[in-house]
Amino acid sequence: MASANRIPVDKTYKIYIDGKFPRTESGRYLSLLDKKEKLIANVCRSSRKDFRNAVLAARKAQAGWAKASAYLRGQILYRIAEMLEGRAEQFVAELTMQGNTRRRAEKEVATAIDRLIYYAGWADKYQQVFSSVNPVSSSHFNFSVLEPTGVVSIIAPDDSGLIGLVSNVAPAIVGGNTVVVLASEAMPLCAISFAEVLHASDVPAGVVNVLTGLRSELTEQFASHMDVNAVAYTDSDQTTACRVQTLAAENIKHVVAREAIDWSSDSSANPYLIRDTQEVKTTWHPIGS
Amino acid sequence: MATPQNKLAFDGGWDYDPAPESTDHIKLQKRYELFIGGEFVAPGKGRYFDSINPANEKKLARVADADEADVDRAVQAARKAYKGVWSRLPAKERGKYIFRIARIMQERAREFAAIESLDGGKPIRESRDVDVPLAAAHFFYYAGWADKLEYAFPGRRARPLGVAGQVIPWNFPLLMAAWKIAPALACGNTVVLKPAETTPLTALKLAEVIADAGLPPGVVNIVTGAGKTGAALVTHPDIDKVAFTGSTNVGRIIQRALAGTGKRYTLELGGKAANVIFEDAAIDQAVEGIVNGIFFNQGHVCCAGSRLLVQESVADEVIEKLKSRMETLIVGDPMDKNTDIGAINSAMQLEKIESYLKIGADEGGEMHQSSARLPSKGYWCAPTIFTNVAQSNRVVQEEIFGPVLAIQTFRTFDEALTKANNTPYGLSGGVWTDKGAKIFKMTQGLRAGVIWANTFNKFDPTSPFGGYKESGVGREGGLHGLDAYVRLGAE
Amino acid sequence: MSVHAVAKSLPLPDLARVPTVDEVGVDERVARFQTRSIKTASKLEALKLVLSMIDLTTLEGQDTPGKVRQLCQKAIHLHDSFPGLPHVAAVCVYPSMVEVAKRALQGTDINIASVATAFPSGMSSRAVKLDDTRMAVAAGANEIDMVISRGKFLAGDYRYVFDEIVAVKEACGGAHLKVILETGELGTLDRVRRASVLAMHAGADFIKTSTGKIQPAATMQVTLVMLLAIRDYYVETGRMVGMKPAGGISTAKLAIHYLVMLRETLGNAWMSPEWFRFGASSLANDVLMQIMKQTSGYYQSADYFSKD
Incomplete structure (x- = not known):
């Protein structure tokens, strides 16, 4: 219990790039206000340069993360869940500050933890479900496996502070992708706190990079960057959908549209979300002596 | 190995007489209409274009040029068939129709092969041994999936998308039609297909087969025409899915055009595959793999092994053997059973290839062509290799889509992998080594959708095909090829 | 022994x-x-x-002078009713039959090939194999078809196999x-x-697939691999080596594929009997039938072609 006289120490919400917590290079910020127009926090208004740096970090981390064993990726996702469980109260508080009822906030945090465990369990299984050995007619052994698409940019759902972000980041990284994720504009705080959880959970630097800022400024960056292999957007907004796909075409980026999904529902989680950011690689080899 | 001094001679002496495939068994009409709603109908505006034989520039047939209204009619027919018949048909009956297509194609295989070679310029040996049998096999494979989709998508229910608009290229006209139509129908969709304007004939013969197989009218519609027809199809508001095979540039345009429509799409686009030969490879079979990789179908292959990366210690030997092997490639009449390399598909494509030969030479590449004598009429390009080129050369970076190979050397594994992946494309790749562990390290490291290890340019209906990066979105073939034509939902 | 000393000095x-x-690549x-x-x-x-490249062969325990003489007659007169045909390249017999063949082929330029070196297994001493070779040469063979010691080769004793070829070559x-x-x-x-590679470096003038006594005998696959070896050896050394697939090539169609x-x-350069041979007993008649078909336009019956 804080003593009545003690002034609480407020948290500075920074962004998360390459395993570090810098402020936005732009020096710009957004004031997050509560219902009574009182300042909750200033959050970073990330710039295109921040995004560029995040993609660099994600690209640098990608090969190594993809090479990590499925077992290890599963354990790391599980570790994230463990750490989130330990800090659940902080997330509940943040969600409440941003306008959720306590009950709803508690449920959201619990669902987020469970979701991480759900995907942690898929780490060493989705490959078995989605791979195939193909009975070709010639004397060749032929098989198809999944491989991560690469660097994935994710525009997280705006209508939830934590569960939407977790539900989209987890299937991407469990499959060996690295991501740059744009937090909910309305409720950005949990995203940064989640980055702190990641930071404490053996997730290698650069695997997840978290930005806060304005969708109007960053969506185009997320969709157009030539070194991003897939872009996921999660709000049913016709203008965004159109803009994202138009720009994604520049390098034939995969566009993952996840519109109108209730992320709090268990049915929103399934291995097909992992597959969304996977490539199928087919290998042929002769059978002979 | 030192540069070999003693060369083999393949000219003079015993040679092969012409062995032309007979054409008396093929039935070609003077004029082809659009195939809409189960009938051959004239285009609304009454416009036609010529499909010519690229080996002699002679006209083969007049072919209908579909405009927007024609495309609209075709889409309406497909929609009607989808709602009225095809989506209501029990899955196993759907499958039986598709099996029928496969069987009739097999019966008429010789005719299809001959027309494919006449219309597209590819050697009859390839049409006969590759294109046509694979096309029939593709229908046979997907036919069987029709009533088994619940096993393809564990935990999900697969539903058809509706009407698919499909645009295919001129390099494998019939095979690409099969790749597009078979899985679409198996999953319960109806289709409107647009063949390439230089090679429409086998798709129209396929329309005959589809009619003979008794498919309900409108399930498959075929509209012929050029880019405008394709654009009308792709942008038609009442199609649910676009499947396109062709250049990355057009793929980009399509992806943009579909932005915001919510339509599904799969894109099979360009490539610039590296074929990597390590010093411990089975060299002679690797040389065959190089030849097959770049000279198959005149190099008009999106997954062609158009870049050769050869380890320096065996580079001279491999290049000498390759040059020697190139001398035995027979270039000429596509209808001759002994022809290895046929005609370039069109004047436009030949012009593009020749412009790259000039670019390659201007950039300092050393060009070598086989001494094959080329016919005077028609469009031809001798098998060509460039040495003394590097990653920075355009002939190394850009897709030429012709029988032109760019050869570079490497010293280490990492250098080979880096160079192989140093391209915006990611369709295919090849690796040749006798060491198992190295094969897997390479095949895992290559960022491409199809990897041929100690082989190249193999295709099978059960084997998924498709690219990473700018080579496209989605897979065709195999279990994974079903994804493109279903909507997955809760069970 | 001096022969052995020479062999040792060759690398x-x-x-x-x-x-x-x-x-699989070879199959393709x-x-x-x-x-x-x-x-x-x-x-x-x-x-x-093809006719001109045939080594007309009889290698049976039951071979008699009569049988060999008939074979030689066939070698000279393949099908006299059709003038202008070439004769076969050689007649191939056991060492004990070389003399018979030599007499029968007198006055022709048909070569006399003899198997030697404890054919077909090769399971004897070096001395016996060399004697076998010398005997065949002395009797008039101008071509010797030796067998390598497969057991030694499979056991990895390449030196033994190599030296043996060098020694037989000298004995030839x-x-x-x-x-x-x-x-x-x-x-x-x-x-x-x-x-x-071992055989060519040891001095082989030809390399040959098979004795005909073991299945599989010649296949296009093994022949291709041997041709590629000959190619590489030629490119490296400038010396041409000949090729002889033997056993199992009985149709004209298959021979043409070869x-x-x-x-x-x-x-x-290799397209002549000097550099390529077919070891075969029944190929000649099928080729003759095909030649008759080509010229007459009618499919032929085996009854019209001599079986020797």
Whole structure:
């Protein structure tokens, strides 16, 4: 219990790039206000340069993360869940500050933890479900496996502070992708706190990079960057959908549209979300002596 | 190995007489209409274009040029068939129709092969041994999936998308039609297909087969025409899915055009595959793999092994053997059973290839062509290799889509992998080594959708095909090829 | 022994440098040769070429002077009712039959080939094999078809195999040496390729697939691998080595596929009996039938062709 006289120490919400917590290079910020127009926090208004740096970090981390064993990726996702469980109260508080009822906030945090465990369990299984050995007619052994698409940019759902972000980041990284994720504009705080959880959970630097800022400024960056292999957007907004796909075409980026999904529902989680950011690689080899 | 001094001679002496495939068994009409709603109908505006034989520039047939209204009619027919018949048909009956297509194609295989070679310029040996049998096999494979989709998508229910608009290229006209139509129908969709304007004939013969197989009218519609027809199809508001095979540039345009429509799409686009030969490879079979990789179908292959990366210690030997092997490639009449390399598909494509030969030479590449004598009429390009080129050369970076190979050397594994992946494309790749562990390290490291290890340019209906990066979105073939034509939902 | 001393001084070829062989790739290449369609004049020319490349063979325990004489008669007079046909390249017999063949072939330029070196197994001492060879040469053989010691080769004793070939080559004197690898007992194409290299470096004038006593005998696959070895050896040394597939080639169609393979692998320099032979007993008649068909337009009956 804080003593009545003690002034609480407020948290500075920074962004998360390459395993570090810098402020936005732009020096710009957004004031997050509560219902009574009182300042909750200033959050970073990330710039295109921040995004560029995040993609660099994600690209640098990608090969190594993809090479990590499925077992290890599963354990790391599980570790994230463990750490989130330990800090659940902080997330509940943040969600409440941003306008959720306590009950709803508690449920959201619990669902987020469970979701991480759900995907942690898929780490060493989705490959078995989605791979195939193909009975070709010639004397060749032929098989198809999944491989991560690469660097994935994710525009997280705006209508939830934590569960939407977790539900989209987890299937991407469990499959060996690295991501740059744009937090909910309305409720950005949990995203940064989640980055702190990641930071404490053996997730290698650069695997997840978290930005806060304005969708109007960053969506185009997320969709157009030539070194991003897939872009996921999660709000049913016709203008965004159109803009994202138009720009994604520049390098034939995969566009993952996840519109109108209730992320709090268990049915929103399934291995097909992992597959969304996977490539199928087919290998042929002769059978002979 | 030192540069070999003693060369083999393949000219003079015993040679092969012409062995032309007979054409008396093929039935070609003077004029082809659009195939809409189960009938051959004239285009609304009454416009036609010529499909010519690229080996002699002679006209083969007049072919209908579909405009927007024609495309609209075709889409309406497909929609009607989808709602009225095809989506209501029990899955196993759907499958039986598709099996029928496969069987009739097999019966008429010789005719299809001959027309494919006449219309597209590819050697009859390839049409006969590759294109046509694979096309029939593709229908046979997907036919069987029709009533088994619940096993393809564990935990999900697969539903058809509706009407698919499909645009295919001129390099494998019939095979690409099969790749597009078979899985679409198996999953319960109806289709409107647009063949390439230089090679429409086998798709129209396929329309005959589809009619003979008794498919309900409108399930498959075929509209012929050029880019405008394709654009009308792709942008038609009442199609649910676009499947396109062709250049990355057009793929980009399509992806943009579909932005915001919510339509599904799969894109099979360009490539610039590296074929990597390590010093411990089975060299002679690797040389065959190089030849097959770049000279198959005149190099008009999106997954062609158009870049050769050869380890320096065996580079001279491999290049000498390759040059020697190139001398035995027979270039000429596509209808001759002994022809290895046929005609370039069109004047436009030949012009593009020749412009790259000039670019390659201007950039300092050393060009070598086989001494094959080329016919005077028609469009031809001798098998060509460039040495003394590097990653920075355009002939190394850009897709030429012709029988032109760019050869570079490497010293280490990492250098080979880096160079192989140093391209915006990611369709295919090849690796040749006798060491198992190295094969897997390479095949895992290559960022491409199809990897041929100690082989190249193999295709099978059960084997998924498709690219990473700018080579496209989605897979065709195999279990994974079903994804493109279903909507997955809760069970 | 002096022969042995000479052999010791010759270096073994570096078998580690011999390229490996991918079996499926070889199968595919062979299938490509088989798609070549040989028609009209080129077919007739090929058929005549095949005839001229045949080593007409009888290698039976039951061979008698009478049988060998009949075979030689056939070698000279393939089908006299059709003038202008070439005769076969050689008659191939056991050493004990060389004299008979020599008399029967007097006045022709048909070669006399004799198997030697404890054919077909080769399971005897070096001395016996060399005597066997000398005996055949002394009796008039101008071509010797030796077998390599497969057991030694499979056991990895390449030096033994190499030295033996060198010694037999010396024992041949002026006779041409064909070295039979007996590919059906080597098991893999990699071994076929290594054995080819070993034989050529040891002095083989020809390399030959099989004795005809072991299945599989000649196949297009092993022949291709041997042709590729000959090609590499030629490129490296400038010396041409001949090739003889033997056993199992009984139809004209198959023989023409071999010629296609030869032409597209080694080029036209090898397209003569000097550099390519078929070891066969029944091939000649099928080729004759095909020649008659080509010229008459009618399919033929075996009853019209002599069986010797």
